[in-house]
Amino acid sequence: MTNRLAVSRIQLSDFRCYESLCLSLDTAPVVLTGPNGAGKTNLLEAVSLLSPGGGLRRAKLGEMARNVPVSDDGAPRAWAVSAQLTTPDGDYQVGSGLDPTALAQGRERRAVRIDGENQRGQASLGRVCAAVWLTPQMDRLFLDGPSARRRFLDRLVYGLDPEHSSRVAAYEHSLRSRAKLLKEGKGDDKWLASIEDSMVRHGIAVAVARAELLAKLGRAGTMAVGPFPVARLALAGDLENWLEQLPAIEVEDRMRAALRDGRARDATYGGAAVGPQRSDLLVWHDAKNQSADQCSTGEQKALLLSMIMANTRLQSKARGAGPLLLLDEVVAHLDAERRGYLFDEIVALGVQAWMTGTDRALFEGLDGRAQFFRVEDAALTAETTP
Numbered sequence: 001m002t003n004r005l006a007v008s009r010i011q012l013s014d015f016r017c018y019e020s021l022c023l024s025l026d027t028a029p030v031v032l033t034g035p036n037g038a039g040k041t042n043l044l045e046a047v048s049l050l051s052p053g054g055g056l057r058r059a060k061l062g063e064m065a066r067n068v069p070v071s072d073d074g075a076p077r078a079w080a081v082s083a084q085l086t087t088p089d090g091d092y093q094v095g096s097g098l099d100p101t102a103l104a105q106g107r108e109r110r111a112v113r114i115d116g117e118n119q120r121g122q123a124s125l126g127r128v129c130a131a132v133w134l135t136p137q138m139d140r141l142f143l144d145g146p147s148a149r150r151r152f153l154d155r156l157v158y159g160l161d162p163e164h165s166s167r168v169a170a171y172e173h174s175l176r177s178r179a180k181l182l183k184e185g186k187g188d189d190k191w192l193a194s195i196e197d198s199m200v201r202h203g204i205a206v207a208v209a210r211a212e213l214l215a216k217l218g219r220a221g222t223m224a225v226g227p228f229p230v231a232r233l234a235l236a237g238d239l240e241n242w243l244e245q246l247p248a249i250e251v252e253d254r255m256r257a258a259l260r261d262g263r264a265r266d267a268t269y270g271g272a273a274v275g276p277q278r279s280d281l282l283v284w285h286d287a288k289n290q291s292a293d294q295c296s297t298g299e300q301k302a303l304l305l306s307m308i309m310a311n312t313r314l315q316s317k318a319r320g321a322g323p324l325l326l327l328d329e330v331v332a333h334l335d336a337e338r339r340g341y342l343f344d345e346i347v348a349l350g351v352q353a354w355m356t357g358t359d360r361a362l363f364e365g366l367d368g369r370a371q372f373f374r375v376e377d378a379a380l381t382a383e384t385t386p
């Protein structure tokens, strides 16, 4: 048994630029350096698929299949990522990929296997693996619409509360079913009411879990991370306002009534006028008392890292191990002090952070404490460190 969550072996086949790759690892952080387009982010994306959700690019399943222009007939091919995970509960063999059986029937479905057993959804992955990432695309997290911020927050919750991904999936399923019924003008009152009932149950559970994480992250000391800024957090939304003011049972009644009364409007505009899909995560740079969207790109990245590291500390305490951290091109944007502090904290927490960059020199602070690989043309070479 170990107090770490780590990938001890990972195999890719026909995934993105990798025809086949097999990598054996220990539990230490992993550093991938190499030129642009070498395959660093693709490998991080493969690791992200060991946790629930659509992976760090949220790409379509067919897009992740290695495209081979010469023999490509336009149809997606099956790909697979499989890994041996070391966790505080023991080792697991986890596999995920584009389901070849569904593919043969013209459907795209993500297959998930744990210890040789096919799983019905992806939620079971959350019980064995948690992963949190920071990518260059997330530079716009505070500038764009709220859906990416909700996804970021939900991913932090998954790590502490593995059932959260099932709740989110169940809520979204009900939301889609209701929208389809309303759009088609089908569904009697009883049918719609039963779907709305499921939305109320799962939707409130989602909102409560998010609020609980925020309360934990906001507790004194959790967010104070050396040279990193403290992020002040809040959730905005009808559901959150109601939960603050009313007992849970009354919130249920209110949400049920709002959904019923909003059917005509939702039939026209789609979605639902109330629910956790309408909430937003608000973030401020505490010391500057400035909203995150007004902060510099570097400050925004540092705020996100503050939240990720605070969450990692919480998760290490609560579940015996922090999540896999996938930090794509992050280190190059940190000054020397923050970089050194981040490396020390990653090592002290015993998390397997996967970090990428083009400049090997930026990772010198991890010499002797991480596993270094040079990535070139979708091939990895292990480097020995001083």
Ligand SMILES: Nc1ncnc2c1ncn2[C@@H]1O[C@H](COP(=O)(O)OP(=O)(O)OP(=O)(O)O)[C@@H](O)[C@H]1O
Pocket (backbone or CB within 6 Å): 015, 016, 017, 018, 034, 035, 036, 037, 038, 039, 040, 041, 042, 043, 063, 064, 065, 066, 067, 068, 358
């Ligand atoms: N489905 C696919 N099949 C084959 N190759 C792909 C596929 N998807 C992406 N690629 C290619 O894989 C290569 C590696 O991409 P990746 O994003 O991993 O690079 P990287 O090493 O992270 O580079 P950078 O430092 O520029 O971020 C790119 O040339 C990209 O075009």
